[in-house]
Amino acid sequence: MRVILLHQYYKTPEEGGGIRSWYLCRALTEAGHEVEVVTAWNKKEHKTLLIDGYPVHYLSVHYSNDLGFFRRIRSFTAFFIAAYKKVNSLSRPDFIYAISTPLSIGGLAKWIRWRKSIPYFFEVGDLWPDVPAQMGYLRNPLLIRILKSLELSIYKSAKGIVAMSPAMVDYFNDLGYGSKTTCVTNFSDLSLSSTPSHEREPTDRFTVAYVGTLGKANHLSYLIDLAEEAQKRGLKNFRCILMGEGAEEPLLKKMIAEKGLSNVSLLPHSSKEAAISVLKSASMAYLSFGPYDKLWTGSPNKYFDALAIGKPILCNFGGWIGDEITDKKCGVVYSPFNPQSFFDKHWPSLQTEDILESMGQNALTLAKGSYTLAKQIPKWLTFLCR
Known part of the structure; x- marks a missing residue:
């Protein structure tokens, strides 16, 4: 063929x-x-x-x-x-x-x-x-x-x-x-689990990492809002990492500077290996879309990468992915319009290492059960050759 x-x-x-x-x-x-x-x-x-x-x-x-x-x-x-x-x-x-x-x-x-x-x-x-x-x-x-x-x-x-x-x-x-x-769907490549971590995070620091396009669709001001709320509350162990490039990068830099946020790091776009290394070093992987439910029907590769390395997910939108995260207990879905609610409702339990470990195990179980290359690729090839 x-x-x-x-x-x-x-x-x-x-x-x-x-x-x-x-x-x-x-x-x-x-x-x-x-x-x-x-x-x-x-x-x-x-x-x-x-x-x-x-x-x-x-x-x-x-x-x-x-x-x-x-x-x-x-x-x-x-x-x-x-x-x-x-x-x-x-x-x-x-x-x-x-x-x-x-x-x-x-x-x-x-x-x-x-x-x-x-x-x-x-x-x-x-x-x-x-x-x-x-x-x-x-x-x-x-x-x-x-x-x-x-x-x-x-x-x-x-x-x-x-x-x-x-x-x-x-x-x-x-x-x-x-x-x-x-x-x-996109693929959970289990070989990514062998990628070394970007850096060793202090055990008392909670890090949320977003890796991907910094575009309008992703609306990453939502993550900046979380960082700002954490800083207002004096939560010195909360940190955000954004890694990528896109049209919203200048706006994000401006927001970080104007709000005086010392808990946000902005890293340049890099290779797949470097991106996975950053995700592995984090406490949770961040999934972000703006308030456009048509976008929520998609299949963002960053979701499947997080599952592949057994990383708990913090998601700010609904749709099939938001429902799956909630159903499979592999992360947290919160309203980006109310960052206070994340800290009031979810932050205390996420300080428990057992909770994060359980979510990570559930993420990996979901990846192995549904989204590996071994499960998705044969189905695709069969469809092409029918």
């Missing part, structure tokens, strides 16, 4: 960030299939690199989380054009595997199907255009209707849909596409 994988944000473990497509390509090659990746990077030239035995075609298309809406659209359009030209130059695949976001990736796969009769699978990580519309990036009703029509046409034309969460499966069932949809 020969596959061309389209993903504008393909990353390797050395680069850090979400490396789901790296896992998928590795799984295809280990299963004896041929795969090529078409992706983008911020360098000034196109280049093809051999990574783990398969070619990755890097196209010179600039993108970063701090781009405004129209510059993002320009980036998506540039990748659409460049990627189509690249696919045309490659040997014909059995199918295209297109990974969203953005929605234009699905549009590209649909265009290739129409022009070259190549079927495609579409993997959905976020619900577009629902998410940008709810966040206020899309306001024009006509444009929203046009994009919604495109979204539905992409689902209709796809050979199969890979939904990255149970909530998304419900969404596709409601649309009538349940028969060609499967759920393959």
Whole structure:
């Protein structure tokens, strides 16, 4: 089987960030299939690199989380054009595997199907255009209707849909596409447990660590609010770590300075290994989304990484993940609009080492029972080959 994988944000473990497509390509090659990746990077030239035995075609298309809406659209359009030209130059695949976001990736796969009769699978990580519309990036009703029509046409034309969460499966069932949809979440890679800790924290210090994008969607001012409340209460053992990069980084730095917070550390984006090291050193891993319930249907890799290393989770949103954390007793879900409630309700019990240890064990049990590569990848490969 020969596959061309389209993903504008393909990353390797050395680069850090979400490396789901790296896992998928590795799984295809280990299963004896041929795969090529078409992706983008911020360098000034196109280049093809051999990574783990398969070619990755890097196209010179600039993108970063701090781009405004129209510059993002320009980036998506540039990748659409460049990627189509690249696919045309490659040997014909059995199918295209297109990974969203953005929605234009699905549009590209649909265009290739129409022009070259190549079927495609579409993997959905976020619900577009629902998410940008709810966040206020899309306001024009006509444009929203046009994009919604495109979204539905992409689902209709796809050979199969890979939904990255149970909530998304419900969404596709409601649309009538349940028969060609499967759920393959992000992965809990148990080998991450061998990663050494970033630093040895004092035994009397309680550390909450967030590792990932510092974007509007993540609304990390919620974590700053927790740090501020802790400092007001004189809790000298409470510390927050934020590791990453994104559009909100300047705002977060400004908030930390203006509030005079000495209990927050802001670390730069780094490799996957470095990110896991920071998580391992913490008392709890922090999951954060803004008040946009469409985002809560997603499958953030930081959730599955925390489960893989048996780390208790502090979560500030609901949805299927919030429900699962509560049900499986692997962390705490609190209201970010009332940071006082976290310290009044949860802080005393979290000072007990047995509680954190129990939550961590429950997290690891959940990872092993549901989200390991050994459980998710065979299901994915079977779906592709059906």
